[in-house]
Amino acid sequence: xxxxxxxxxxxxxxxxxxxxxxxxxxxxxxxxxxxxxxxIAWSAFDKGKxxxxxxxxxxxxxxxIIAGLDDGEPMLPAPPDDxxxxxxxxxxTASEAAEFIVDSLAAGGxxxxxxxxxxxxxxxxxxxxxxxxxxxxxxxxxxxGQVLGAVVAGRLYALVYTATRLHYFEAYRAAVExxxxxxxxx
Amino acid sequence: MRPWAPLAAAAVLAACAQTGGLADIAPGQxxxxxxxxxxxxxxxxxxxxxxxxxxxxxxxxxxxRYLHGIVCRLVPRHCGDIRIYxxxxxxxxxxxxxxxxLQLWGGTLLRVHDExxxxxxxxxxxxxxxxxxxxxxxxxxxxxxxxxxxxxxxTAAAGIGYVGSVAQVIAIGSFFAFSxxxxxxxxxxxxxxxxxxxxxxxxxxxxxxxxxAEQKVLGKDEPSLFLATHPAGAxxxxxxxxxxxxxxxxxxxxxxxxxxxxxxxxxxxRQELRKRRFAATELVLDGLASDGARPGEIAFFRxxxxxxxxxxxxxxxxxxxxxxxxxxxxAPPETYRSLGLVLLSLDRRKAARDAxxxxxxxxxxxxxxxxxxxxxxxx
Numbered sequence: 001x002x003x004x005x006x007x008x009x010x011x012x013x014x015x016x017x018x019x020x021x022x023x024x025x026x027x028x029x030x031x032x033x034x035x036x037x038x039x040i041a042w043s044a045f046d047k048g049k050x051x052x053x054x055x056x057x058x059x060x061x062x063x064x065i066i067a068g069l070d071d072g073e074p075m076l077p078a079p080p081d082d083x084x085x086x087x088x089x090x091x092x093t094a095s096e097a098a099e100f101i102v103d104s105l106a107a108g109g110x111x112x113x114x115x116x117x118x119x120x121x122x123x124x125x126x127x128x129x130x131x132x133x134x135x136x137x138x139x140x141x142x143x144x145g146q147v148l149g150a151v152v153a154g155r156l157y158a159l160v161y162t163a164t165r166l167h168y169f170e171a172y173r174a175a176v177e178x179x180x181x182x183x184x185x186x
Numbered sequence: 187m188r189p190w191a192p193l194a195a196a197a198v199l200a201a202c203a204q205t206g207g208l209a210d211i212a213p214g215q216x217x218x219x220x221x222x223x224x225x226x227x228x229x230x231x232x233x234x235x236x237x238x239x240x241x242x243x244x245x246x247x248x249x250x251r252y253l254h255g256i257v258c259r260l261v262p263r264h265c266g267d268i269r270i271y272x273x274x275x276x277x278x279x280x281x282x283x284x285x286x287x288l289q290l291w292g293g294t295l296l297r298v299h300d301e302x303x304x305x306x307x308x309x310x311x312x313x314x315x316x317x318x319x320x321x322x323x324x325x326x327x328x329x330x331x332x333x334x335x336x337x338x339x340x341t342a343a344a345g346i347g348y349v350g351s352v353a354q355v356i357a358i359g360s361f362f363a364f365s366x367x368x369x370x371x372x373x374x375x376x377x378x379x380x381x382x383x384x385x386x387x388x389x390x391x392x393x394x395x396x397x398x399a400e401q402k403v404l405g406k407d408e409p410s411l412f413l414a415t416h417p418a419g420a421x422x423x424x425x426x427x428x429x430x431x432x433x434x435x436x437x438x439x440x441x442x443x444x445x446x447x448x449x450x451x452x453x454x455x456r457q458e459l460r461k462r463r464f465a466a467t468e469l470v471l472d473g474l475a476s477d478g479a480r481p482g483e484i485a486f487f488r489x490x491x492x493x494x495x496x497x498x499x500x501x502x503x504x505x506x507x508x509x510x511x512x513x514x515x516x517a518p519p520e521t522y523r524s525l526g527l528v529l530l531s532l533d534r535r536k537a538a539r540d541a542x543x544x545x546x547x548x549x550x551x552x553x554x555x556x557x558x559x560x561x562x563x564x565x
Contacts, residue, residue, distance in 0.1 A: 084461065084462055084463060085460075085461065085462055086460070086462055087462075089496060091531065093527055093530065093531075093561075094557055095523070095527055095554060095557060095558075096527060098554075103459075103460045103462075106457070106460045107460045107461055107462070109242070110241065111240070111241030111242045111243070111274055112241060112274075115553070116553045117553060117556075118553060118554035118556075118557050119554070119556035119557055119560075120556060120557055120560045129557060131554075135241070136240075136241025136242075137241050138240060138241055138242055139236070139239070139240065139241065140239035140240050140241045141241070
């Protein structure tokens with residue numbers, strides 16, 4: 001379990017348990033606190049606090065939306081009973097929340113997970129954080145990512161964009177930046 | 187190598203030969219193309235091709251050269267037959283495929299403390315290779331009509347079954363769950379090779395003592411893969427201790443081991459922390475602390491356990507340990523950042539500010555500089 005790639009697991013869990021719906025360009029809710037606007041259409045898998053948007057498939061590119069993780073919850077939609085990995089803590093600083101996201105990805109089986117350019121960033125009208133990611137899948141595929149997050153009222157909200165370093169990351173980066181900049185509410 | 191080593195090595199290899207109906211593999215030998223063994227190698231060649239490109243490999247040429255050098259010292263004539271892959275999994279494990287692909291998990295490098303212990307781990311796996319245990323296992327499975335299960339495991343590991351990912355290769359931990367007799371035999375061969383190569387054979391048994399202690403704190407919920415595939419730890423520890431009495435002297439090779447592993451240690455410990463198995467990581471740190479190398483780094487990771495665990499009294503304990511780490515002189519510069527974060531959580535703002543300022547002074551190009559500067563604006 002601990003060695004299964006978290007992103008793949010998340011995708012499988014979402015695919016197995018959730019209906020795929022079309023997300024049209026426009027504004028959409030992120031949990032019960034925020035909304036975002038997308039300039040392009042996505043296929044969406046929705047499972048509670050975890051939503052996955054993708055165009056070409058989650059192995060190639062995906063925007064994962066974490067909508068209000070509570071104290072003690074892991075970054076997994078359906079953690080197994082014997083889950084021992086990282087858990088969110090309500091009092092986390094931005095540094096610690098970013099560390100939680102990175103450690104969750106690494107503990108899930110991704111290789112060479114490195115974060116960079118961790119900086120303050122607006123999350124709607126709240127102060128959040130953002131950082132870049134690079135990692136390899138277990139099969140060796142080079143990936144890049146960008147994360148925008150915030151701890152609001154003790155809950156973690158995050159948009160996690162990951163895509164293959166070749167082609168797909170750049171292909172949807174502008175759309176993702178638009179989504180990042182569009183966060184409203186809170 | 188000690189003067190008597192070549193003779194002893196020859197004796198060990200001679201003792202290995204032609205037992206259980208299978209001759210030991212000869213240097214450079216590949217199985218005949220039409221044989222069942224060739225089929226087994228073909229599957230494992232495909233597994234190995236996946237491992238080579240895996241994102242979970244620790245790619246460190248100095249480490250690779252070092253490990254290969256140890257194997258060459260153990261079995262010079264098979265030096266070219268064995269390839270070693272260090273997989274970035276924070277636990278103790280090693281496995282050997284029949285084609286000579288040896289997989290060593292990164293966590294092993296934190297749980298052995300000198301070259302003699304590392305040589306035992308590698309020597310044990312070499313023992314499986316020399317004795318062709320996987321072929322024996324394959325034929326045994328086939329004779330018991332378990333071949334389908336075996337093939338499923340093997341093809342899943344190769345990425346050609348329904349599982350289809352190198353992640354499963356790593357997750358399986360060992361390509362083959364050898365029998366207790368095979369393990370005992372591999373121990374005997376490995377320890378003989380270790381002694382013949384001039385290493386201190388008495389260093390092997392303590393590895394099992396430590397592994398059993400770690401298993402105890404991990405609990406039944408999370409059994410060690412190594413122990414799961416290498417049964418009867420207590421028995422192995424006793425057997426190894428008894429076997430080691432056959433040999434005398436030998437070197438530990440601690441300086442060489444540290445020269446290669448110390449530069450990697452912080453990275454390996456960070457991976458340990460990411461599992462959040464704090465009690466087990468504390469035991470690993472206890473073992474490393476007894477080595478005496480880089481006490482500041484050890485104190486830093488002890489503090490990190492407390493910062494991440496965030497239990498009652500952990501924050502204060504972390505502050506004390508971070509300060510001890512900094513006093514030790516070999517703490518990583520991010521010690522200041524972690525200290526600042528814990529002080530912030532304790533609302534000790536002035537001390538937090540001082541820690542963050544020291545962090546930015548120590549790491550002017552810090553990747554999180556802008557966020558730390560933001561904290562400083564509020565302090």
